[in-house]
Amino acid sequence: MDKTLYICNIFYYSMISGKFAITIHILTLLTKFPNDFLSSEFIAGSMNLNPVLVRKEIANLKAHHIVESKEGKNGGTKLLKEASDITLKEIFELTFDNINLGYAKNQPNPDCPVGKKVNQNLSELYADINEKVGLQLKKITLEDFSSQF
Amino acid sequence: MDKTLYICNIFYYSMISGKFAITIHILTLLTKFPNDFLSSEFIAGSMNLNPVLVRKEIANLKAHHIVESKEGKNGGTKLLKEASDITLKEIFELTFDNINLGYAKNQPNPDCPVGKKVNQNLSELYADINEKVGLQLKKITLEDFSSQF
DNA sequence: CTAAACTGTAACATTTTTTATTACTAATTA
DNA sequence: TAATTAGTAATAAAAAATGTTACAGTTTAG
Numbered sequence: 001m002d003k004t005l006y007i008c009n010i011f012y013y014s015m016i017s018g019k020f021a022i023t024i025h026i027l028t029l030l031t032k033f034p035n036d037f038l039s040s041e042f043i044a045g046s047m048n049l050n051p052v053l054v055r056k057e058i059a060n061l062k063a064h065h066i067v068e069s070k071e072g073k074n075g076g077t078k079l080l081k082e083a084s085d086i087t088l089k090e091i092f093e094l095t096f097d098n099i100n101l102g103y104a105k106n107q108p109n110p111d112c113p114v115g116k117k118v119n120q121n122l123s124e125l126y127a128d129i130n131e132k133v134g135l136q137l138k139k140i141t142l143e144d145f146s147s148q149f
Numbered sequence: 150m151d152k153t154l155y156i157c158n159i160f161y162y163s164m165i166s167g168k169f170a171i172t173i174h175i176l177t178l179l180t181k182f183p184n185d186f187l188s189s190e191f192i193a194g195s196m197n198l199n200p201v202l203v204r205k206e207i208a209n210l211k212a213h214h215i216v217e218s219k220e221g222k223n224g225g226t227k228l229l230k231e232a233s234d235i236t237l238k239e240i241f242e243l244t245f246d247n248i249n250l251g252y253a254k255n256q257p258n259p260d261c262p263v264g265k266k267v268n269q270n271l272s273e274l275y276a277d278i279n280e281k282v283g284l285q286l287k288k289i290t291l292e293d294f295s296s297q298f
Numbered sequence: 299c300t301a302a303a304c305t306g307t308a309a310c311a312t313t314t315t316t317t318a319t320t321a322c323t324a325a326t327t328a
Numbered sequence: 329t330a331a332t333t334a335g336t337a338a339t340a341a342a343a344a345a346t347g348t349t350a351c352a353g354t355t356t357a358g
Contacts, residue, residue: 018251018252018253018254018316018317019251020250020251021250021251021252021253021267021271022253024267024271025253025257025263025264025267028263028267029263032262032263037333039332039333039334040333040334041332041333045258045261046257046258046261046263046264047253047255047257047258047264048255048256048257048258048264049253049255049317049318050317050318050319051334052318052319052320052335052336053317053318055334055335055336056335056336058334058335059334059335059336069333069334069335070325070326070333070334071324071325071326071332071333071334071335072324072325072326072327072332072333072334073325073326073327073328073330073331073332073333074326074327074328074332074333075325075326075327075332075333075334076333076334077334088274092250095250096250099248099250101169101170101241101244101245101248102167102168102169102170103167103170104167104170104171104174104196104198105167105314105345105346106196106197106198106346107197108174108195108196108197109194109195109196109197112194112195113181113298114174114177114178114181114195114298115174115195115196115197117297117298118170118173118174118177118298119170121294121297121298122170122173125237125289125294128285129282129285129286132281132282132285133278133281133282136277136278136281137278140274145270145274148266148270149262149263149266149267149270167345167346186304188303188304188305189304189305190303190304198346198347199346199347199348200305201306201307201347201348201349202346202347204305204306204307205306205307207305208305208306208307218304218305218306219304219305219354219355220304220305220306220353220354220355221303221304221305221353221354221355221356222301222302222303222304222354222355222356222357223303223304223355223356223357224303224304224305224354224355224356225304225305226305254316254317254343255317
């Protein structure tokens with residue numbers, strides 16, 4: 001079968017809300033074994049998670065050139081960069097759009113002065129929060145985080 | 150019917166993930182009309198939300214002595230405190246346990262050194278984030294937020 | 299003193315999101 | 329060339345969030 005048929009329609013992929021935690025876990029394992037290609041099965045075993053979900057997160061990491069992976073027997077995934085050159089801010093950004101404290105699901109009433117502006121005002125508040133969190137996460141490298149284990 | 154039968158078993162209530170946004174919206178409206186009892190119907194109209202959900206959030210605000218409400222005809226809800234005496238930190242705390250970037254759903258493998266400690270290490274990271282966000286939200290009062298409208 | 303307009307909240311239904319599974323193609327290596 | 333591994337589609341299942349209905353109890357206006 002033609003490989004192009006396999007091209008992923010990204011919109012069919014659901015988000016994974018434990019994305020950040022899962023991605024950190026994967027990267028911590030890769031940091032502990034920087035010279036080995038770790039299989040999704042092995043990684044999934046540490047997380048008690050389905051290997052397919054691990055591979056989805058790895059696909060994301062690959063798209064951001066954080067890891068490389070090798071198909072076939074003895075294949076797996078390894079870091080492309082030094083753990084000391086990866087910050088938690090990068091990992092955060094590749095697993096989250098932004099930190100936010102949520103929006104109401106429905107479009108508020110545009111005829112109400114509050115309804116009309118509430119989402120914009122919340123966005124601005126959240127942008128500030130996001131910036132502060134980003135500054136903090138930028139100071140922590142994957143190496144820092146992994147060395148706690 | 151005996152009123153005690155109406156006692157709410159909190160565990161049967163689902164969380165509302167737009168809780169913070171909804172609560173802020175409610176409080177902003179109450180701030181705009183500090184002398185009136187606003188009905189859940191009116192508030193829900195500004196949010197395009199079911200009045201029952203508004204009443205659920207109001208129940209939470211009442212439990213924290215932020216608002217009072219009056220049953221019966223011409224009833225509704227009003228602020229118990231000045232908007233300048235309510236910080237966004239308080240609102241955050243009453244709608245969120247903590248800010249966090251998520252945990253994987255399943256218990257990780259306790260036989261893996263990483264699996265064994267990952268949630269604890271994430272918790273510590275999240276606690277730091279939470280503290281920073283809290284400091285920021287403490288500086289903003291409901292009055293500050295509402296005056297943007 | 300009664301009808302209307304509210305809140306409170308239970309119970310349940312629906313929708314949306316997240317997570318898990320299965321299945322199969324393709325690649326790699328021993 | 330068989331075994332092992334990634335890639336990813338498709339679908340199923342589970343969990344979480346949101347919405348609805350219903351009705352008891354409260355208050356007030358008239």
